[in-house]
Amino acid sequence: MTKNILLVGVGGQGTILASKILTLGLQKANYDVKMSEIHGMSQRGGSVTSHIRYSEDKVYSPVIELGQADIIVAFEKMEALRYLDYLRKGGKVFVNDFEIPGIPITSGQVEYPEGILDELRRFADTTVIEAEKEAEKIGSPKVMNMILLGTIIGSMELTHIDWDAILTENVKPQFIELNKAAIRRGIELAK
Amino acid sequence: MSKQQLMTGNEAVARGVYEAGVRFAAAYPGTPSTEILENIATHKEISAQWSPNEKVALEAAYGASLGGARSFASMKHVGLNVAADPFFTIAYTGGNAGLVVVTADEPGQHSSQNEQDNRNYARHAKVPMLEPSDSAECKAMTKFAFEMSEKYETPVLIRLTTRVCHSKSLVELEPRQEREIVPYVKNASKYVCVPANARIRRAEVEKRLDLLKKYSSNCEWNYIEDNGKDVGVIASGMAFNYAKEVFGNDVNYLKIGFSFPLPSELTEKFLEGLKKVYVIEENDEFIEDAVKALGFKDICYGKFTPDGKRFFPAFGELTSDVVRKVVTGKEATPPAYDRSKVIGRPPALCAGCPHRGFFYELGKRKDFVVSGDIGCYTLGFASPYNAMDFNCCMGASISGANGMQKVLNMVEGNKRRVVGVLGDSTFFHSGMTSLLDVVYNKGNCITVILDNRITGMTGHQQNPGTGFTAQGEPTEMVDIEGIVKALGIKNIRVIDPNDLKLVRETFDWAASLDEPSVIITRYPCVLKKMSVYDKNEWPDVYSTKCEVNADKCIGCKACLKSGCPAISIKDKKAVIDKTMCVGCTVCKQICPKSAIN
Numbered sequence: 001m002t003k004n005i006l007l008v009g010v011g012g013q014g015t016i017l018a019s020k021i022l023t024l025g026l027q028k029a030n031y032d033v034k035m036s037e038i039h040g041m042s043q044r045g046g047s048v049t050s051h052i053r054y055s056e057d058k059v060y061s062p063v064i065e066l067g068q069a070d071i072i073v074a075f076e077k078m079e080a081l082r083y084l085d086y087l088r089k090g091g092k093v094f095v096n097d098f099e100i101p102g103i104p105i106t107s108g109q110v111e112y113p114e115g116i117l118d119e120l121r122r123f124a125d126t127t128v129i130e131a132e133k134e135a136e137k138i139g140s141p142k143v144m145n146m147i148l149l150g151t152i153i154g155s156m157e158l159t160h161i162d163w164d165a166i167l168t169e170n171v172k173p174q175f176i177e178l179n180k181a182a183i184r185r186g187i188e189l190a191k
Numbered sequence: 192m193s194k195q196q197l198m199t200g201n202e203a204v205a206r207g208v209y210e211a212g213v214r215f216a217a218a219y220p221g222t223p224s225t226e227i228l229e230n231i232a233t234h235k236e237i238s239a240q241w242s243p244n245e246k247v248a249l250e251a252a253y254g255a256s257l258g259g260a261r262s263f264a265s266m267k268h269v270g271l272n273v274a275a276d277p278f279f280t281i282a283y284t285g286g287n288a289g290l291v292v293v294t295a296d297e298p299g300q301h302s303s304q305n306e307q308d309n310r311n312y313a314r315h316a317k318v319p320m321l322e323p324s325d326s327a328e329c330k331a332m333t334k335f336a337f338e339m340s341e342k343y344e345t346p347v348l349i350r351l352t353t354r355v356c357h358s359k360s361l362v363e364l365e366p367r368q369e370r371e372i373v374p375y376v377k378n379a380s381k382y383v384c385v386p387a388n389a390r391i392r393r394a395e396v397e398k399r400l401d402l403l404k405k406y407s408s409n410c411e412w413n414y415i416e417d418n419g420k421d422v423g424v425i426a427s428g429m430a431f432n433y434a435k436e437v438f439g440n441d442v443n444y445l446k447i448g449f450s451f452p453l454p455s456e457l458t459e460k461f462l463e464g465l466k467k468v469y470v471i472e473e474n475d476e477f478i479e480d481a482v483k484a485l486g487f488k489d490i491c492y493g494k495f496t497p498d499g500k501r502f503f504p505a506f507g508e509l510t511s512d513v514v515r516k517v518v519t520g521k522e523a524t525p526p527a528y529d530r531s532k533v534i535g536r537p538p539a540l541c542a543g544c545p546h547r548g549f550f551y552e553l554g555k556r557k558d559f560v561v562s563g564d565i566g567c568y569t570l571g572f573a574s575p576y577n578a579m580d581f582n583c584c585m586g587a588s589i590s591g592a593n594g595m596q597k598v599l600n601m602v603e604g605n606k607r608r609v610v611g612v613l614g615d616s617t618f619f620h621s622g623m624t625s626l627l628d629v630v631y632n633k634g635n636c637i638t639v640i641l642d643n644r645i646t647g648m649t650g651h652q653q654n655p656g657t658g659f660t661a662q663g664e665p666t667e668m669v670d671i672e673g674i675v676k677a678l679g680i681k682n683i684r685v686i687d688p689n690d691l692k693l694v695r696e697t698f699d700w701a702a703s704l705d706e707p708s709v710i711i712t713r714y715p716c717v718l719k720k721m722s723v724y725d726k727n728e729w730p731d732v733y734s735t736k737c738e739v740n741a742d743k744c745i746g747c748k749a750c751l752k753s754g755c756p757a758i759s760i761k762d763k764k765a766v767i768d769k770t771m772c773v774g775c776t777v778c779k780q781i782c783p784k785s786a787i788n
Binding site: 023024037045067087101107120 | 195197301325353354357358359360361429431432433435436510511512515522523524525526527528529531532533534535536537538539541574575748751754756758759760
C-alpha cells in the first residue's frame with residue numbers, strides 16, 4: 001500500500017528541509033519513495049507543498065491525488081485548510097498553531113480568518129501543535145520544522161528508522177542535538 | 192559499488208551529463224530547467240557556463256561538439272523559441288561529438304508566460320526526442336541520448352516537464368566515463384550550410400529519419416507491457432505514471448520514452464486486437480495524431496473521442512486525478528468546509544526589494560505606459576503598484592516600447608511616454624538588440640534597466656554583469672552603462688532606486704527629453720549573497736531596520752501602498768515586522784507624518 005504524506009506551509013518555514021530528511025529516512029528503510037515540490041513564483045511568502053509517497057512496492061506518481069493523503073502536516077494553519085481536499089477519509093491533520101498573514105491581509109484588504117482550527121476539527125481528525133512554543137522550550141524557534149517532522153514520524157509509525165543518523169549526515173554539527181530533540185518532541189506530541 | 196540516491200529529474204539529467212563524459216555545457220536560467228546547469232557546474236571535469244541567452248548557449252554547445260567534446264545545452268520551453276534558429280540548422284549537420292538539448296516544458300504554467308508543447312519542435316526540426324518519466328530515466332536517457340547523437344549524427348532533444356524536473360525518485364549512481372576529444376577535421380560540405388550543401392544535408396535528414404523510425408520500434412525505451420487485456424494505454428513522460436496509478440494492471444501498456452520518430456511498427460503491433468486505447472499525454476495530441484494516422488481512430492480516446500468530442504483536457508497539468516475523472520467519472524468529494532477562510536498568497540516583491548520604490552513611483556505616473564518584461568519585476572503589474580501595461584517575452588519591453596511610442600507620437604497632442612522596464616540579466620539576454628533598434632530607428636521611448644546585480648527570479652544565477660562565472664570563477668564584469676553608451680544612447684542616468692525623490696526627478700528628466708533615454712537603477716537584490724564587489728560598493732547594505740513611532744502614526748495606511756510584506760496594521764497603527772525589515776526606508780519616505788525611523 002502506498003502511503004501519502006502532504007507537507008504544506010509558507011516559503012521560508014523549512015518544509016523543504018523537513019521533507020528532505022523524511023525522504024532520506026524512507027529511502028534508508030528500503031521503501032520506494034517519490035517526492036514532488038511545487039513552489040510559487042516568488043522567492044518568499046508563497047504557499048509551498050511537498051508531496052511524499054512511499055511503498056514497499058513501486059510508486060509511480062509523485063503527486064498525491066485529492067482525497068488520498070494519509071496525513072497533512074501544516075506548518076501554518078490557514079495552509080492546512082487550503083489543502084484539506086487532499087485528505088483521505090479518516091486521515092489526520094497535524095496543524096501548527098501559527099499564523100503568517102499574506103499580502104491581502106497585511107495590506108488591510110481582509111482580516112486573517114478566525115476559527116480555522118475549529119473549521120479543521122469539524123472536517124478532520126485534527127491535532128494542534130504549538131510548535132513555536134515547543135521549539136523555544138528546546139532552545140531555538142528554528143526547529144519548528146523538525147518538531148512537525150516528528151509528528152509525521154510518530155503518526156505514521158516510522159520510529160524504527162534511525163533518524164539520528166540521517167540528521168548527523170544532513171544537518172550542520174552545531175544543530176544536530178537540537179534537531180534530534182525536536183524530532184523526539186514531535187513524536188511525543190503525535191501520541 | 193553502486194549507490195542509490197534520491198534525485199530530482201534535473202539533478203539526474205546533470206548526473207547523466209557527468210557520467211556520459213560531457214566536457215561542455217551551456218544554459219540560460221529558466222524555471223523549471225535552472226537546476227540542471229547549476230548541478231553540472233559543480234563538476235570540475237565539465238566546462239559549464241551561463242550564456243547570455245538560450246540561442247547563444249545552444250550555438251556554443253554546437254561549436255563545442257564540433258570541437259570534439261560531448262556537449263549539452265538546457266533551457267525552459269520558451270528558451271527553445273529563442274534557440275530555434277540554430278536548432279533547426281544543427282539538425283542538418285549534427286555535431287562531431289554527441290550533442291544533446293533539454294527542453295523543460297511547463298504544463299499548467301507554474302512559472303511561465305505561456306504553455307507550449309515542445310515535442311512539436313522535434314517533429315518540426317526532424318530531431319529525435321526522448322521523454323523520461325522519472326529521475327532514473329532522466330539519467331539513463333541522457334546517457335543514451337549521447338550515444339544516439341553520435342551514432343545517427345544528429346542533435347537529440349530531451350523533453351522534460353515541471354513534474355519530472357522537480358520530483359525526486361531513486362537513481363543508481365555510476366562512475367563517469369571519460370572520453371577523448373574527437374579530432375576536428377574540416378568538412379565544409381557538411382558544416383557550411385550554404386544552399387548547395389544544405390540541400391544535400393536535407394536529403395540526409397530524411398534518410399536519418401527513416402533509420403530512426405525503425406530504431407524507435409526496437410529501442411529499449413519503447414516497450415509493451417502485456418497484461419492480457421483488450422484495453423490499452425499509450426503514454427509518455429510523467430503521464431505514464433498517472434496512467435499506472437489509475438489503471439494498475441487492468442490494461443496493456445505501450446510506454447513511449449523515445450517519442451519522435453514514434454515507433455509505428457511497435458504501435459501497430461500493440462493496437463492489433465485491442466477494443467479500446469487511451470492515449471495519455473500532457474498538452475498536445477502528439478502521439479494521438481500518430482495513432483489515428485495509423486488507422487486506429489475508431490478505438491482511440493485521447494484529447495478527443497473517436498467521434499471528435501473533447502476527452503482529456505487540452506491544456507494544464509494532467510495528474511492522476513484528472514485522468515481518473517475523465518476515464519471513470521469518479522472524483523473525490525471535497526469536504527464542505529468554509530472556503531472563505533482561505534485567503535490567497537499572491538507572489539509579492541520581498542521586503543527590501545530594490546524594485547519596490549521604483550514601482551511605487553512608476554505607478555503614480557499616469558502619463559507613462561509601461562512595457563514590462565520577464566523577471567521578478569513583472570510583479571510591478573500587481574496591486575498596489577499597477578505599474579505595467581503589457582509584457583510578452585525576454586527583451587520585448589524595449590522593442591515593444593519603441594514601437595508603441597512611435598505610434599503614440601503620431602497622435603496629435605500626445606503627451607504619453609512609453610517606458611520599457613527590464614532587469615540586468617534580461618537586458619543581456621535580448622534587451623541589447625532592442626535598445627539598438629531604438630537608437631538606430633530614431634525612437635524616443637524611455638528604457639529602465641533594473642540592475643539588481645544578479646539573475647533574481649530563477650534563484651540567483653551569475654550573469655555577465657556580476658563578475659563571476661557559473662562555476663564561481665572571477666571574470667570580466669560587463670558594464671551596463673558602457674554598453675548603453677556604446678549602443679548610441681546619449682541620455683543615461685544611474686540612480687539608487689530606494690531614493691524616491693531621485694526616482695521622481697529622474698522620471699521628470701526622462702519625460703522632458705525628446706530623445707531616447709536610459710535609466711539604470713543600481714542596487715543589489717535583497718536575497719543576494721553579496722560578492723566582494725557588492726560589499727565594496729554597498730558596505731552597510733540591508734543592515735538596518737525601520738520602526739514605527741506609534742505616537743506619530745495616524746493610521747493613514749499610506750505606507751501600505753509600498754506593498755511591503757513587512758508592514759501591517761494592528762490596532763489602527765502601522766507595525767513593521769522586525770524579522771523581515773532590512774531598512775530600505777521606502778516606507779519612511781512615503782510616510783506623511785515622519786512616523787517611521
